[in-house]
Amino acid sequence: MTNMFKGKLFGIMIPLIxxxxxxxxxxxxxxxxxxxxxxxxxxxxxxxxxxxYYFGETLQRMTPLIFSxxxxxxxxxxxxxxxGVEGQLIVGWFVSVLVGIVIEAPMIIHLPLAIxxxxxxxxxxxxxxxxxxxxxxxxxxxxxxxxxxxxxxxxNHFIRNYMLESGQRTAFINDSASLxxxxxxxxxxxxxxxxxxLIAIAACFLMWFILWKTKKGFELRSVGxxxxxxxxxxxxxxxxxILSMSVSGAFAGVGGAMVGLGTYNYANILxxxxxxxxxxxxxxxxxxxxxxxxxxxAFLFGGxxxxxxxxxxxxxxxxxxxxxxxxxxxxxxxxxxxIRWIYSRVQSKKEGK
Amino acid sequence: xxxxLQILYTIVPAALIAATPLLLTAxxxxxxxxxxxxxxxxxxxxxMGAFAGIVGTLFFESLGFGFASPWMGILVAIVLGAIFSLxxxxxxxxxxxxxxVSGVALNFLAVGLTVFIVREVFxxxxxxxxxxxxxxxxxxxxxxxxxIGPMFFSRVYLTTYIAFALAILVWYVVFKxxxxxxxxxxxxxxxxxxxxxxxxxxxxxxGVMLSGAFGGMGGAVxxxxxxxxxxxxxxxxxxxxxxxxxxFGKWHPFGAMGAAVFFGFAQALSxxxxxxxxxxxxxxxxxxxxxxxxxxxxxxxFVGKAEPPKALNQPYEKGSR
Numbered sequence: 001m002t003n004m005f006k007g008k009l010f011g012i013m014i015p016l017i018x019x020x021x022x023x024x025x026x027x028x029x030x031x032x033x034x035x036x037x038x039x040x041x042x043x044x045x046x047x048x049x050x051x052x053y054y055f056g057e058t059l060q061r062m063t064p065l066i067f068s069x070x071x072x073x074x075x076x077x078x079x080x081x082x083x084g085v086e087g088q089l090i091v092g093w094f095v096s097v098l099v100g101i102v103i104e105a106p107m108i109i110h111l112p113l114a115i116x117x118x119x120x121x122x123x124x125x126x127x128x129x130x131x132x133x134x135x136x137x138x139x140x141x142x143x144x145x146x147x148x149x150x151x152x153x154x155x156n157h158f159i160r161n162y163m164l165e166s167g168q169r170t171a172f173i174n175d176s177a178s179l180x181x182x183x184x185x186x187x188x189x190x191x192x193x194x195x196x197x198l199i200a201i202a203a204c205f206l207m208w209f210i211l212w213k214t215k216k217g218f219e220l221r222s223v224g225x226x227x228x229x230x231x232x233x234x235x236x237x238x239x240x241x242i243l244s245m246s247v248s249g250a251f252a253g254v255g256g257a258m259v260g261l262g263t264y265n266y267a268n269i270l271x272x273x274x275x276x277x278x279x280x281x282x283x284x285x286x287x288x289x290x291x292x293x294x295x296x297x298a299f300l301f302g303g304x305x306x307x308x309x310x311x312x313x314x315x316x317x318x319x320x321x322x323x324x325x326x327x328x329x330x331x332x333x334x335x336x337x338x339i340r341w342i343y344s345r346v347q348s349k350k351e352g353k
Numbered sequence: 354x355x356x357x358l359q360i361l362y363t364i365v366p367a368a369l370i371a372a373t374p375l376l377l378t379a380x381x382x383x384x385x386x387x388x389x390x391x392x393x394x395x396x397x398x399x400x401m402g403a404f405a406g407i408v409g410t411l412f413f414e415s416l417g418f419g420f421a422s423p424w425m426g427i428l429v430a431i432v433l434g435a436i437f438s439l440x441x442x443x444x445x446x447x448x449x450x451x452x453x454v455s456g457v458a459l460n461f462l463a464v465g466l467t468v469f470i471v472r473e474v475f476x477x478x479x480x481x482x483x484x485x486x487x488x489x490x491x492x493x494x495x496x497x498x499x500x501i502g503p504m505f506f507s508r509v510y511l512t513t514y515i516a517f518a519l520a521i522l523v524w525y526v527v528f529k530x531x532x533x534x535x536x537x538x539x540x541x542x543x544x545x546x547x548x549x550x551x552x553x554x555x556x557x558x559x560g561v562m563l564s565g566a567f568g569g570m571g572g573a574v575x576x577x578x579x580x581x582x583x584x585x586x587x588x589x590x591x592x593x594x595x596x597x598x599x600x601f602g603k604w605h606p607f608g609a610m611g612a613a614v615f616f617g618f619a620q621a622l623s624x625x626x627x628x629x630x631x632x633x634x635x636x637x638x639x640x641x642x643x644x645x646x647x648x649x650x651x652x653x654x655f656v657g658k659a660e661p662p663k664a665l666n667q668p669y670e671k672g673s674r
Contacts, residue, residue, distance in 0.1 A: 033473045081453055083393075138652040139661070141393070141453055142600060145593055146645035157638035272589045281457055318472035323465030330458035331440065334450035
């Protein structure tokens with residue numbers, strides 16, 4: 001009986017049911033607020049697939065979401081909850097743009113260097129909570145939340161005082177560090193789609209490879225399953241915690257680099273969080289911390305956020321509806337106990353007959 | 354000397370006003386976390402409270418309640434905050450969802466839901482500005498005391514005194530009443546509490562709903578006294594700072610009070626440091642990140658070890674070992 005709930009199929013069913021519930025609730029909210037849910041959802045879907053430009057923008061939007069999702073998932077596999085993806089992404093964005101502006105070099109050196117800069121900055125921002133967790137047993141959630149604010153204020157400070165070019169932003173990065181692609185842009189009716197999308201796909205493979213095909217990955221997952229058993233088996237738990245947080249931060253930092261080098265080609269003073277990092281929690285959770293799942297849920301959330309524009313334009317539904325849907329999907333996935341409980345009720349009724 | 358006093362006369366009231374919403378929300382967090390439920394959702398509860406406070410005030414204004422309207426707005430925020438916190442309570446207590454994930458979802462939901470309603474109702478990204486405000490007052494007699502008067506009793510909001518009085522009340526309730534003992538026991542050792550006949554999950558529901566009420570009040574007080582209207586960006590991080598105050602204050606009402614006042618000072622200084630001799634060359638960023646850096650140091654044990662309640666972040670299942 002209990003085996004049934006642990007089956008692979010059920011693992012896929014929970015996110016799908018949660019998505020269904022999320023959309024159902026979104027529809028009810030549209031009904032209550034005097035909108036037609038069918039018109040709303042049709043406009044939403046058209047806002048994703050209806051125009052090649054929208055589709056290109058959807059892929060552009062999902063690029064940093066893939067990275068932040070991978071970052072959350074990577075730490076999660078080692079039993080850590082990295083709420084600090086937001087801050088790691090912000091410092092990654094800033095440092096990659098800094099490298100993109102300050103250094104002059106041919107693209108083959110400059111672009112990897114800028115991305116590496118973002119990765120290192122993110123890794124450093126993940127390293128600190130990792131060390132505090134390993135050395136002082138401080139819960140990583142609180143530290144990473146605090147690190148988010150420190151990241152935002154420090155980056156804003158540097159931009160405001162040393163790099164302000166026009167209005168609220170830095171200068172554009174040199175072309176040799178840019179991920180912008182005339183080709184990808186042209187085939188999607190001049191959307192902001194850039195090469196970073198392909199790097200994101202590569203990153204999905206990279207995470208899968210590290211976690212499932214290397215010895216270190218096995219150690220990291222083992223620490224996530226059972227710290228004490230891993231320690232008993234001779235693994236260095238503390239080192240793995242620090243490593244996991246650093247790699248997670250690096251993924252987030254590269255995500256920031258994708259925004260800085262691909263989408264905008266500059267960094268700007270942030271009035272508040274980008275939410276790209278927080279959305280990563282939703283992406284990783286819905287994608288069950290697997291590479292393929294993260295890719296698909298990043299597409300869903302990226303699409304929802306892009307389609308929301310059209311939903312407002314065509315159906316007059318406020319775009320915040322998709323934020324509500326996303327929040328409810330997280331609730332339903334997190335509360336999978338509810339879905340399991342309903343399922344077991346239905347099952348036992350069937351058996352009763 | 355006169356110069357210093359003049360500066361203190363501006364900074365101290367500003368610090369107390371900035372500390373008020375943090376203090377209220379931290380008290381909310383205290384109830385929830387002392388009962389064993391992590392509440393990352395304080396930010397979202399403040400957002401909901403700010404929304405309810407402003408919309409409530411606007412509504413009662415339109416009915417002609419005049420200067421009673423902001424107070425009724427705060428009441429609406431308390432009730433709505435408590436109801437809204439049920440999302441977190443049901444998910445993390447009854448459905449055993451990860452408490453941190455549930456809190457994060459609550460934050461998303463609060464911003465999405467409130468801004469969605471604002472757009473549908475007001476046809477723009479923010480609400481109208483309230484006209485009935487809570488005004489800064491001089492406390493009769495007390496404000497005439499030299500030095501202390503201008504510092505603590507002049508040009509302040511009544512809400513600030515209410516917040517400090519509530520913090521003392523919270524201390525009494527949590528540490529001096531049977532209810533408080535039960536609340537703390539389910540947060541430290543739920544199984545032992547259950548054995549003694551305390552209904553663990555019911556206590557936790559009460560803890561979370563109280564955090565909703567206090568968080569809602571904190572958000573409403575901020576929106577009504579400081580912001581004046583509501584938009585998606587009205588609450589930006591105050592909830593997390595309240596959480597920081599709670600931890601920095603070691604999950605104790607007076608500790609959290611001290612931390613909230615301290616953070617309030619940092620906030621007031623970051624705005625007016627430019628006018629203070631000796632501080633004008635200190636970059637603003639140091640004041641902005643000070644609360645967060647201190648919280649990390651406190652957690653790491655450099656500023657006195659902060660120990661959370663033992664059963665924090667663990668769902669309770671009857672009969673489990």
